[in-house]
Structures are given as structure tokens and as C-alpha cells.
Amino acid sequence: MASLGDLERAVMDLLWAGQEAATANTLRDLLAKSTRAEGGSAGHEGKDLAVTTVLTVLSRLERKGLVERERGTRPHRYQSVSSREEHTAELMHEVLGSAPDREAVLARFIGSVTDTEAETLRKLLGRN
Amino acid sequence: MASLGDLERAVMDLLWAGQEAATANTLRDLLAKSTRAEGGSAGHEGKDLAVTTVLTVLSRLERKGLVERERGTRPHRYQSVSSREEHTAELMHEVLGSAPDREAVLARFIGSVTDTEAETLRKLLGRN
């Protein structure tokens, strides 16, 4: 239900980054960040997009329920509905639920988790 | 990298089912199963597809690395590269890896897992 294209993904990343940084997250902010992140690692690199392009994507993300926009303020404020972590965790659940035998999947999943992660999990599941 | 369409998904399900049942998993087998599963629960229901349609999908799945086919035997034998559980677990890892802070994601993930699943996880992670 929620697969994102490269640009959509990139925009979500911008939003998430802005969330953490408690930015206004107005269209202009996003564009600024996007161009500034030019030299970044992976992702949707360079060639600054047209304003409308980003707007279109934001609208689509809104339709998909991933983004919410405040229409009250004039330059609308955009923000992701859930944090990157929540979103990702949800996706994981979605995937997990796509198989009939969830327990079996979990077994495989745990099997290839890093040691650190395993440790984290133990803590999280801590006896109770 | 690996999102499947409805039909592709349905075909994978057939393959997986065949795997468990240790069927020959030849095109004919798949078609048979598919029509028989007509009344099934969800998925790609009814209206038996053209033989070529399924073949096309199988080829695409092969290209995607999800299906392997034995070209030696005459009616080719098709089989999934990994079990449904492995495949699903891999997907989960893929998703998990898509976020920078994996630990945080795991935290959220664990937070919304059923009790039974949590129990399973504890067992799987049991002191080593």
C-alpha cells in the first residue's frame, strides 16, 4: 500500500530532516535543503527541480496519507504524518503480515540480524 | 528493489504452495492450482488467465531473481529462489535498512508486535 518512488522518498527524507531540526518545513525550506544536500550520499541528487514538481509530489504524498499540510498559514506548512522510524516500523509490520506464517518469518528475520541489533532486541523484549 | 504486482504476487504464492507440496511446478501445474484456488480468500481471483500471461509473469519474476527455472526438462520446472519466509524476512531487512537509525526502528517495531510474537522472539534471541 505504500511504496514510494525515488523523488517521493527524497521528499519524505527532507520532511523528516526538517522535523528533527524543527524547521518550518515550508516549500521554500524544503527546496533550500534539497539543493544544499546536493553533494550528499545517495538518493535523488542534484539538478534542482521546479517548484511545482515538489509541490506535486507533496500533494501525492498527502493523498497517500504520508504527509499532512497546514492550509491555515500562508506558505503552507508540510509535515510527515509519522516519524521516519514509525513509518519504517509500520512498513515492516506490513511486510511481516504479508506472509501466513509470521512466526517462521520472524525466525528467519532474527537469524540475520546483527549482534548489536540482537542485543537491542533483547533489551526491548526484556523479561516482564 | 522487489515490489510485486498482484499477479506476480499470486504466481509466487502458487510456486510457494507447490514447493511445500513438492509438486513438479510446471506451468500446467500452476495453472491447475490457480483455477482450483478460485474460491480462495483474497488475491488475484478467478477468470483463468491465458497460458502466455502466466509465462510472461514467470519470466519477469525470473528476471527479478525471484524465480528460477530448469530449462533442462521439457516442460520447464519453475521454482522460487527462496521460501516465502526467507523472502519475507529479506524484505523486512530491506525495509529496516532503509532507515538510518535501525535501532530506533526496531524499538517501534517491537512495540507493536503481538504477545505471541514477542514470546517467539524472546525464545529466538535466547541467551547464546
Place this chain on the structure above:
DNA sequence: GGGAGACTTCTACATGACGTAGAAATGATT
């Protein structure tokens, strides 16, 4: 109040994935 510029909405097009399948090629069977 009216104009300029910022911001948003509409509309549109290209590309690629996927569902769907006919036509043609290839292999098996008698």
C-alpha cells in the same frame, strides 16, 4: 485599491512497471 511577486492548483506529458495475451518459433510424439 491595484500591481508585483510568492505560493498553490490544474493540466499535461514521458517513461516504466505490470496485467494481459496473440503470433510465431521450437520441441516432442506418434
Place this chain on the structure above:
DNA sequence: AATCATTTCTACGTCATGTAGAAGTCTCCC
């Protein structure tokens, strides 16, 4: 060799996505 099964090629419609121009709407300043 003729026939039938199986596979490969080719093709088309639809939908998601990247991309953006044109036009409409708001704000702000003079």
C-alpha cells in the same frame, strides 16, 4: 512429416511516478 504442447516475441492498455508549464489565488507594499 503432421500435430499438439510449450516457450519466446511482440504488443497494447493502464497506472504510478517524475517533471513541469499555465493559470489562479494570496499577500504585501505603494
